[in-house]
Amino acid sequence: MYSKESVQRVKQSLVVFISLIQKTWVASPLLARYATISVLSILITYATLSAKKPESGTIENGQNRSAAETDDSQTLTQKKNSLNSTQPATVSQPAPQQTPPEDSITILPLKSGERLIDHLKSRGITTASIYEMIAALKNKVNLNRLQQGTEIGLVYEHNNPLAKEMTLRTAFDTYMSINLRRKPLVAEQHSTPITSVLVRKSGVINDSLIASTQTNNIPIDAVYKVTNIYSYDVDFQRDIRPGTRYEILYEILSVPLYGDSKTGAIKMATLHLHNRSIPVYEYKTISGDVNHFHATGESVQKALLKTPVDGARISSRYGKRKHPILGYYKTHKGIDFGARRGTPIKASGDGIIDRANRYGSYGNYIKIKHKNGYSTAYAHLHRFAKGLKKGKRVKQGDVIGYVGTTGRSTGPHLHYEVLKNNRHVNPARLKFPARTKLSKKDMDKFHAFIEENYMSVPDVADSTQKNHAPE
Numbered sequence: 476m477y478s479k480e481s482v483q484r485v486k487q488s489l490v491v492f493i494s495l496i497q498k499t500w501v502a503s504p505l506l507a508r509y510a511t512i513s514v515l516s517i518l519i520t521y522a523t524l525s526a527k528k529p530e531s532g533t534i535e536n537g538q539n540r541s542a543a544e545t546d547d548s549q550t551l552t553q554k555k556n557s558l559n560s561t562q563p564a565t566v567s568q569p570a571p572q573q574t575p576p577e578d579s580i581t582i583l584p585l586k587s588g589e590r591l592i593d594h595l596k597s598r599g600i601t602t603a604s605i606y607e608m609i610a611a612l613k614n615k616v617n618l619n620r621l622q623q624g625t626e627i628g629l630v631y632e633h634n635n636p637l638a639k640e641m642t643l644r645t646a647f648d649t650y651m652s653i654n655l656r657r658k659p660l661v662a663e664q665h666s667t668p669i670t671s672v673l674v675r676k677s678g679v680i681n682d683s684l685i686a687s688t689q690t691n692n693i694p695i696d697a698v699y700k701v702t703n704i705y706s707y708d709v710d711f712q713r714d715i716r717p718g719t720r721y722e723i724l725y726e727i728l729s730v731p732l733y734g735d736s737k738t739g740a741i742k743m744a745t746l747h748l749h750n751r752s753i754p755v756y757e758y759k760t761i762s763g764d765v766n767h768f769h770a771t772g773e774s775v776q777k778a779l780l781k782t783p784v785d786g787a788r789i790s791s792r793y794g795k796r797k798h799p800i801l802g803y804y805k806t807h808k809g810i811d812f813g814a815r816r817g818t819p820i821k822a823s824g825d826g827i828i829d830r831a832n833r834y835g836s837y838g839n840y841i842k843i844k845h846k847n848g849y850s851t852a853y854a855h856l857h858r859f860a861k862g863l864k865k866g867k868r869v870k871q872g873d874v875i876g877y878v879g880t881t882g883r884s885t886g887p888h889l890h891y892e893v894l895k896n897n898r899h900v901n902p903a904r905l906k907f908p909a910r911t912k913l914s915k916k917d918m919d920k921f922h923a924f925i926e927e928n929y930m931s932v933p934d935v936a937d938s939t940q941k942n943h944a945p946e
């Protein structure tokens with residue numbers, strides 16, 4: 476096997492290199508291309524050197540096997556053109572299966588409009604072999620739906636021009652592989668090793684949470700996850716004001732084999748609102764449930780969500796108002812969330828669909844029955860989620876429909892109601908007990924866990940702490 480350390484080193488260099496290239500590409504494509512080629516050569520040399528060390532086993536540069544792979548600049552152009560593909564096309568990686576030390580893998584992305592058959596043909600695989608591979612993959616992967624950029628790997632033994640294994644990436648951390656030496660060919664699913672790094676960032680909200688976190692280079696996925704976590708406690712329209720400070724500790728998951736990464740879990744976050752600070756922590760209980768908890772040990776998930784649509788603004792609150800269509804004063808028995816048509820609507824809590832049909836001036840309407848005599852209603856939907864009907868059980872956060880303007884409505888919005896024993900209540904005023912509270916045993920472990928795992932990660936915005944290594 477290859478040495479973990481050398482893989483780590485190559486991976487780190489790759490991450491730095493890729494981000495540099497991404498930045499440079501914006502400024503100067505030509506400069507970026509030269510930089511790419513030179514850094515790539517250094518990396519390949521380094522990888523080759525590592526491979527020669529007795530303990531570093533199989534790290535070796537992919538040998539160029541066909542015309543399509545012989546020219547660095549050509550493969551890099553493919554890389555640049557391929558959607559979302561961040562790995563340098565021919566950078567060597569350890570073979571995904573345990574193989575003798577001299578195996579190497581060459582990974583290339585599917586080009587736009589390229590079929591698997593054309594791709595493999597261009598890499599020197601015979602038509603007969605390709606058909607066998609496709610037959611092996613057919614029932615396990617939808618080959619008609621392969622996306623541009625899908626990584627196809629070929630594994631070679633040293634000094635043997637015939638590929639011994641073919642790999643096809645199927646998800647962020649999975650791939651299929653076919654041993655080409657074993658007939659009939661069989662495609663097997665594997666998981667790709669992933670690594671995790673914690674990043675801590677903090678800042679001040681000047682405009683909106685999204686705008687401020689974007690200037691702080693926090694991935695948008697991480698921001699959405701944070702807003703989801705806080706949707707039980709914070710009204711983002713009212714509570715977040717300019718000057719609100721935030722801290723976020725999030726995970727970046729990387730796949731060294733494919734050289735890309737994505738946002739993982741939010742490990743910790745704190746919003747310092749004008750009248751209170753709300754820290755939340757991810758914690759795995761002794762019984763194995765992973766959840767976000769307040770410092771008090773209460774889970775952040777409550778019985779019902781405060782905001783069943785992401786990124787919506789409240790366009791009309793609960794209470795007496797002049798009706799926009801009828802013109803006279805009338806109690807508005809819900810909250811209106813202005814959002815674009817088609818915005819997903821989430822079930823506010825676990826429950827059973829009581830109604831999902833056309834309902835007079837409500838237009839397309841859903842009512843969910845929850846525990847403790849509560850129900851929630853959603854009106855003016857553009858359409859219902861697929862398969863949604865009366866009697867169906869839904870979980871909190873499930874998408875039940877999409878924002879629209881059916882029924883008596885002036886524009887796309889969600890009219891949201893909460894009922895307690897069939898009487899309307901103000902959704903904004905609801906105080907729900909937390910879903911779970913950590914046991915005494917868990918509480919001791921919880922505090923120690925936070926201290927040990929989260930508090931020691933330095934804030935990247937704070938330069939005085941930069942020399943402290945994360946644990």
Ligand SMILES: [Zn+2]
Nearest residue numbers: 809810811890
């Ligand atoms: Zn309304």
